[in-house]
Amino acid sequence: EELSLYALLAQGGSVRNNNGIWVEGSGSNSLAQQLKRDGYLDISRIGDLVLAHRTVFDGETAADQLLAVFTGEDPYEGFDITGNGYDPAAVIHSGFAAAADAALTEIAAYIRSCTAAGEMNADDVRILLTGHGNGAAAANLAAKHLTDIRSGLADARYKEIGIGGVQAYTFATPNVATADRIRNPASFDDAREKTLYDNIFNFCFTDDLAANLPLETWSWGKFGKTYWATAADLAQSSAAFAAAVRTYRGGRQ
Numbered sequence: 001e002e003l004s005l006y007a008l009l010a011q012g013g014s015v016r017n018n019n020g021i022w023v024e025g026s027g028s029n030s031l032a033q034q035l036k037r038d039g040y041l042d043i044s045r046i047g048d049l050v051l052a053h054r055t056v057f058d059g060e061t062a063a064d065q066l067l068a069v070f071t072g073e074d075p076y077e078g079f080d081i082t083g084n085g086y087d088p089a090a091v092i093h094s095g096f097a098a099a100a101d102a103a104l105t106e107i108a109a110y111i112r113s114c115t116a117a118g119e120m121n122a123d124d125v126r127i128l129l130t131g132h133g134n135g136a137a138a139a140n141l142a143a144k145h146l147t148d149i150r151s152g153l154a155d156a157r158y159k160e161i162g163i164g165g166v167q168a169y170t171f172a173t174p175n176v177a178t179a180d181r182i183r184n185p186a187s188f189d190d191a192r193e194k195t196l197y198d199n200i201f202n203f204c205f206t207d208d209l210a211a212n213l214p215l216e217t218w219s220w221g222k223f224g225k226t227y228w229a230t231a232a233d234l235a236q237s238s239a240a241f242a243a244a245v246r247t248y249r250g251g252r253q
Helices: 001-009 027-037 092-115 136-150 179-183 231-237 239-248
Strands: 013-014 023-025 040-047 048-056 061-070 123-130 165-169 200-206 225-229
Touching: 001 027, 001 123, 001 165, 013 239, 027 040, 027 048, 027 231, 040 092, 040 123, 048 092, 061 092, 061 136, 092 136, 123 136, 136 165, 136 200, 231 239
Parallel strands: 061 123, 123 165, 165 200, 200 225
Antiparallel strands: 013 023, 040 048, 048 061
């Protein structure tokens, strides 16, 4: 729930305040306020990315957690599927991959900056990623790459940075890669892609067009585990969901 709130706030969507009332968010400013309330430090907005960190505990052991919230504010990202021209051999969504790659560079720079200031320990950073819509797609691909790095993939940007864990929770996640790339990784060069990426969790509605593009019938999908629900069915079966939708829509059915 915490991460879904961050993902929604990052897009300037409506959110429920402490009194249970839905109010208009205001993008990264509102997100920054929420992150401060939740104990995050050094909150930075860099392009379409919001970064922050805090100390978390695994039992009695303290660890540095880095949070990356992908705003997905570039409306054209989703349309750039295969690059400048149509490429039937493309296996990764070009627009989302570019956004993820830019974010990976900024995440590494942020970790180094906070480490140099004595605020983080680069030897063991737990990275948490989230986003909604286009931001979810970029977060999905970034999490996939960070997982590969943790499994041994060489990436000069992350030299001397110890990734202690990677988790991603994405919402209304568009498809990011061809099904062959996701389901049959052994057919690709990097054997590390045999992992199931079970540290990436996607939450989508079947009746949300954005979460179904590019179409699965075109052999596209997402990395990680995807949990599906149908909003129309929930509105019929769950009084709480139906009430939340009415409240969100200002009382309209």
